[in-house]
Amino acid sequence: MLHESAMTQALELAFSGVRGANPLVGALLVSAQGEVLAQGHHRGAGTFHAERAALANFFAHHPAGVDLSSATLYSTLEPCRHQGRQPACTQLIIEAGIGRVVHGASDPTSNGGGAAVLQRAGIEVLSSVLREECEALNHRWTAAQEQHRPFVTVHLAQTLDARIAAADGTSQWITSQASREHTHRVRSRADAILVGTNTVAVDDPRLTARTPAGDLTQRQPLRVVMGLTPVPKRCKLTQALPEGEGWVQLRTRDPLEALQELAQTTHGGYPVKHVLVEGGQSVLSAFFAAGLVDEVFAYHAPLLLGAGTASIGDIGVTTLREAPRFALDPAESGPVQIMDSDVCVHLQPKGDTCSPES
Numbered sequence: 001m002l003h004e005s006a007m008t009q010a011l012e013l014a015f016s017g018v019r020g021a022n023p024l025v026g027a028l029l030v031s032a033q034g035e036v037l038a039q040g041h042h043r044g045a046g047t048f049h050a051e052r053a054a055l056a057n058f059f060a061h062h063p064a065g066v067d068l069s070s071a072t073l074y075s076t077l078e079p080c081r082h083q084g085r086q087p088a089c090t091q092l093i094i095e096a097g098i099g100r101v102v103h104g105a106s107d108p109t110s111n112g113g114g115a116a117v118l119q120r121a122g123i124e125v126l127s128s129v130l131r132e133e134c135e136a137l138n139h140r141w142t143a144a145q146e147q148h149r150p151f152v153t154v155h156l157a158q159t160l161d162a163r164i165a166a167a168d169g170t171s172q173w174i175t176s177q178a179s180r181e182h183t184h185r186v187r188s189r190a191d192a193i194l195v196g197t198n199t200v201a202v203d204d205p206r207l208t209a210r211t212p213a214g215d216l217t218q219r220q221p222l223r224v225v226m227g228l229t230p231v232p233k234r235c236k237l238t239q240a241l242p243e244g245e246g247w248v249q250l251r252t253r254d255p256l257e258a259l260q261e262l263a264q265t266t267h268g269g270y271p272v273k274h275v276l277v278e279g280g281q282s283v284l285s286a287f288f289a290a291g292l293v294d295e296v297f298a299y300h301a302p303l304l305l306g307a308g309t310a311s312i313g314d315i316g317v318t319t320l321r322e323a324p325r326f327a328l329d330p331a332e333s334g335p336v337q338i339m340d341s342d343v344c345v346h347l348q349p350k351g352d353t354c355s356p357e358s
């Protein structure tokens, strides 16, 4: 099997994962005869890395100690050498006795250097196969790493005419039950949910992640309020707890400063690496204007308001040429989903974007 063809399959696998704290990664274990022995992909922070997932799938059907010295492991990203929430992939590859590793993108983080570890262990390593496509797969995640900030997902729950609240301030609910359930799934995998001070004042949201039955999910994100106005004492999101216990206020209007502060914050024992920005208009606009949006879920509900709060305000664009552009994101469940009567469009900023077909 040609390296490019195997790497293309690994890329397709990678797109089944979810964006957020960790990059999308796909892996394929291939025999010397070109037979695919196992495949795997990373399903999100705290779950098996793609290489480990592929090896686990292989060893689920083969005895430990089986000879893999003539097999090749393909991975869209350089295997990590870092022991974090998951063991280092390099160690697992060495222990499995795999003869060759082929990877696409190099790891841009401090966890890089896995290729050299493998080589020192006597494993043949081939780098940069479909490098551009593999780098494009995670171009926004890499940008977040370089800026030492969390990955930012934006939630836009809007009417057909792109409004997030009616003229009287009411906004619950614009979108369907299915859209809201999807939002709760995204909330449950984010490290933090961020809203502006005015959304807290107007909506008094709980900002919890809940199951369709309304129960709290096991993992709750940090609740974050951005802005200078003090958070009202009796609002639902603080649950009468002192600041620092499940919620924080970032007393700034600068989105990069807010993100960098969050990057220094731990929640549940881990640093905040993935933030879901839910609104309102001022905060959303500030993140878009600063180019700090990495992923968008735009839920379009079939109703019109004609007046009220637009989802995005002035972002400094005065002519079409300056408009930030977005590309359909095929990751996770695909770029377009019907959620009851709503249409959810999954987007990422246009850049060196990559799709399974490209």
Ligand SMILES: NC(=O)c1ccc[n+]([C@@H]2O[C@H](COP(=O)([O-])OP(=O)(O)OC[C@H]3O[C@@H](n4cnc5c(N)ncnc54)[C@H](OP(=O)(O)O)[C@@H]3O)[C@@H](O)[C@H]2O)c1
Pocket: 156, 157, 158, 163, 164, 165, 169, 170, 171, 174, 195, 196, 197, 198, 199, 200, 202, 203, 226, 227, 228, 229, 230, 252, 253, 254, 255, 278, 279, 280, 281, 282, 283, 284, 286, 309
């Ligand atoms: N449909 C939905 O899913 C959804 C979701 C959220 C909100 N909403 C709606 O959105 C509306 C609220 O929108 P909003 O724009 O008034 O409120 P907002 O964005 O929640 O909060 C605005 C406040 O945030 C602070 N802030 C922080 N950073 C800022 C920045 N860079 N630029 C400007 N302000 C910044 C400012 O207050 P300080 O003076 O305190 O700094 C500002 O007044 C409500 O009607 C709510 O129902 C809808």
